[in-house]
Amino acid sequence: MRDVCWRCRRPRPVCYCALLPSLPTRTRVVLLQHPRERRVGIGTARMTHLSLPNSELHEGVIFEEDARIIALASDPTTAVLFPGGDADPAGGPPVRSLIVVDGTWWQARKMLALNPRLASVRRIGVTPRAPGNYRIRKEPRPECLATVEAVASALATLEDEPARFDAMLRAFEFMVDRQIAYQATSGAPRRRRRAQAASPLSPLRPYLAAPSRVVLVDGGANSGWPAEAGAAEAGAAEAGAAGPRSELVHLVACRPSGERFEAFLRPRRPLGPSVAHQLEVPAHRLLDGEEAGAALARFRAFVGHDSVLGAWGSFTVDLLAQEGPWRPPSLDLRYLCARHLRRRPGGIASGAQALLAGDPAPRGSGRAGRTLGWLEVVLARLLDLAAEEEVAARGAA
Incomplete structure (x- = not known):
């Protein structure tokens, strides 16, 4: 299993965090990332978010009922960054919030079609000062830049500082150059590389002999604060000091050996009105x-x-990553389940049923404790499947 940086989510040898700037802006940048784009290792939405303290990153396809997007869409100072014939680079009220749809050209168009409220927001486009540098992905049109390139260009225009936002591109250029260098020097035939990657549960093999090294974890967040708390946070965002919109308040963990952990973390912000009910x-x-x-x-x-x-x-x-610099490696059991099933597993209960896992027992309080029970049976089943894979691979060799 590769050692991955929790901040940029790239393997450590190609981590670009050291090249990321921290650029305060008057404009609030709100990135809406298509879920499939999140799994693309060479995507740039997270790179953009990490470079801009006054930014948000949301994942999803449909945002019609999202309170945050509803508020932004009703604000005349909000604009959507999107190429197209009706994109308006100037005119209208000053842009205080810039919504950026992150995905392939097809995904971005589909997201706008599925979100009429978002599609009705004023659009602005950018005219590239130079051809895009996204040499490791194919763009359908010259103006379809990488997300980080498009945002840097838009902010340079909106904040009238053409050179300052070039700093956002250093990490991008490093990522592109390293990817091209890797492709040029990799000696393994492409067909062989695909065959090696075809084993969906190979990340679990280091833990077959020592499953207790896997600490199963689930948590609950405090979000959805009362109106006065939301207003205070909005003021902090405009001042360039916006923080995460959720905070960890419930944490449960266990090992396959039976050891358990549970903690309730006292909220640092007003407790959301429905948080206790949801958790x-x-x-x-x-x-x-x-x-x-x-x-x-x-x-x-x-x-x-x-x-x-x-x-x-x-x-x-x-949530844990927001709380401090301590970042142990992690296994996404939903991703491993999806790779094995070759389809989306849905929720954890349906994923466990599709794997033919055993019956769970709660391993802590509330919803997180119930989820932890499901995680326990899912991990046990995935480890069994990984062991069967390994035996089959040895027999084939």
Whole structure:
């Protein structure tokens, strides 16, 4: 299993974090990323988000009922960055929020078609000062730049600073150059590389002999604050000091050996009105929880130095990453399940049923504890399947 940087989500040898700037902006950049684009290792939406403190990154296809997007779409100072014949590079109110649709040309058009509210927002386009440098992906039209190139060009125009945002492109150029160099020097035939990658559960093989190294984890977040808290956060965003929109408040973990961990982290912001209901835990357990630093120190001690986190998707892992620089490696069991099934597994319960996994038992409080139980049976089943794969591969050799 490759060692991956949790910040940029690239393998350590091609991590570009050292080249990322931190550029404050007057314009709030809101990136809407198609879920398929998130799995593209050479995508640039996350690179863009990490370069701009005054930015947000949301994943999805349909945002018609998303409260944040509804508010932005109703604001006359919002614009959508999108190439097209009706794109308006100037005119109208000043742009204070810029929505950027991240995906292939086909995905971006489909997202606009599925989101009439978003499609009705004023559009602006950019005229490239030079041809795009996305030499590792094919773009259908000259004005279809990489997301980071398009945002840098748009901000240069909107904030009237043509050179300042060129710093966003250093990490992009490094990624492109390294990818091209790798393709040129890789000696393995392409057919052989595909065959090696065809084993869907190979990331689990290091843990077949020591499954207790996998720490299963799930968590719950505090989000959806009352109106006055949301207004305060919006003011902080305009001042260039916006923080994450969710914070970790419930954390459960266990090992296949039976060791368990649970912590309630006292909210650092007002508790959202429906958070306790959604997490299926009493509100007082959250409000009377541990100080976040103490709870996370206990969790780090529980995980230890030679473990990997196993989670369903990236939500809990991302919440943990927001809390500090400690970043152990992780396994996305939803991704491994999808690779094995060769289709999307849906929720964890349907994924477990498709794998013919066993019956779960709750391993903690509330929804997270129930999810942890499902994770336990999913991991056990995936490890069994990985062992069968390995035996089959040895027999074929």
